[in-house]
Amino acid sequence: MNFRIATIPGDGIGPEVIKETIQVLEKIGEMFTHTFTFTEVLMGGCAIDATGHPLPQETIDECKKSDSVLLGAVGGPKWDTLPGHLRPETGLLGIRGALELFSNLRPAVLHEALRDACPLKPEIIGEGIDICVVRELTGGMYFGERGRRPGKMGEEGYDTEAYSVGEVERIVRNAFEIAQKRGKKLTSVDKANVLESSRVWREVVIEVAKDYPDVTLEHMLVDNAAMQLVRNPRQFDVMVTTNMFGDILSDEASMITGSIGMLPSASLGATKLGMYEPIHGSAPDIAGQNKANPIATILSAAMMLRYSFDLEKEAQVIEDAVTKVLSQNYRTGDIMSKGMTLVGTTEMGQLIIQNM
Ligand code: IPM
Ligand code: MG
Secondary structure (H helix, E strand, O other): OOOEEEEEEOOHHHHHHHHHHHHHHHHHHHOOOOOOEEEEOOOOOHHHHHHHOOOOHHHHHHHHHOOOOEEEEOOOHOOOOOOOHHHHHHHHHHHHHHHOOOEEEEEOOOOOHHHHHHHHHHHHHOOEEEEEEEOOOOHHHHOOOOEEEEEEOEEEEEEEEOOOOOHHHHEEEEEEEEHHHHEEEEEEEEEEOHHHHHHHHHHHHHHHHEEEEEEEEEEHHHHHHHHHHHHHHHOOOOEEEEHHHHHHHHHHHHHHOOOHHHHHHEEOOOOOEEEEEEHHHHHOOHHHOOHHHHHHHHHHHHHHHHHHOOOHHHHHHHHHHHHHHHOOEEEHHHHHOOOOEEHHHHHHHHHHHHHH
């Protein structure tokens, strides 16, 4: 089969991890006779430098014409002082909105070989951690009205958290369907004891739950959820929450697996077109030094094969190769521990390809 993939290498370590991932996909193409056509487009800081804008229209058009989008990372200190609407991050929010990617899947899985990297005590890790955070991605405070106005004690900045029934319903259905294919448990995280938007959220979750009687539903307040994630992460299977809470909890969930450099993500909408990216950022401090861990981006490509292209077997080949390389004790700096073999970005990419 033929697939058209828009690639957004972006800034910092983005181009390095995308380069390895393209090679992995090309290997999949050879093994299973698929053709992947890659078209590189600009977003983030590099787009600001080249065009004056973090998300050129051309990039949106190319992504819409493609079967999926592969993203490295955007941002860096060079662009941190620009006004809000011109920051690299605005490009990221813009593309999520333009492609209507409302559902963001962030699996937090502890690889057996990386148990030592997990900051939690062995008795808390137990049999292992395998959580899927489903974050709403095109609503809430990230997209609500914001601005500045006179306030009680001088100028104030404001951001608005709002969720409509339809917006909650589509993400929650998505989460229930994912839970059905996993451990059949869904935790909906909100702040319904304080926020009206959370009360709407909770009402919709209760209503939608009627269609998924085989899934055990639980509601949890966000402050408690943050605490439970480190106290007893094994109680979670699928967590569904708002854009803002999901941003925070997915970082926490990724850290308890010890390896933010390992975790992929998928952003999905109503069609098969999805955007796939590592959870980590652009890591400007190690950019261009062949130090970055390409695994999160490579695993994101596996998610692309699974969710956008329905190529489950091919996705599995990549995931198995990653597991094998880790069990052969190869590590990039971020997941390095005593007795392991330190490798760079390109070596890690090549090792994964050799094990496919
Ligand atoms: C993420 C990031 C982004 C977000 C930033 C870079 C805008 O933290 O994908 O989690 O807040 O969504
Ligand atoms: Mg984040």
